[in-house]
Amino acid sequence: MAHYRASDSKREQFRRYLEKAGVVDSLTSVFVSLYEQPEKPTNALEYVKQHLGAVGQISSNTEALQQEVIDLKQRCARLTAENKDLKAKLQQYEPASEDGSTAN
Template sequence: MTSYRTFAPVDSKKEDFRKYIEKSGLLERMTLALVSLFEEQERPENAIAYFKSRFDPDSWETSNEAMKKELEQVRRQLEELQIEHNLLKMQMAKGVVEEAVVAEPEQ
């Protein structure tokens, strides 16, 4: 004989609350914050502070702005490095040509 678990019907008040937190996005944000904590390589000393920082939308905006500034700075740095790279390539090309001219025996 197989035994089946029967679940009591969900209380309508609880079901309404579940729908509310799901529609409002609260459940998703909490889940994302918890998943982020779970995926950390090293566990933070204060899990509550970590959770708050991941959960608080205001900190997201601040973090987002900081990331935008950092991205812009990295883009400028990349552009400068590309220019430097191109200059070095040109210098190397000239150096190789000059070395080839010097290395040729005179006739």
């Protein structure tokens, strides 16, 4: 009987571990989502895998996309500054028309 209680205690510790890590909430969320699907997918296991995997992928994809946005903003700023400099240099070589604008 003592062996049964020790095993029961380990199960309880494992259950608390899963709850603390958010595993129980994630699984519950996926199962509820599957339950609420009007048309059940033909492969329920694949559905669960995709929806559980999506949680981790979103955060890594989001981080990569955020870095890409930062890089592109920096590139845009550099190109805008370069464009401004080139326009200023071009103004030196273009004759001004009589109304004050540059000739095209």
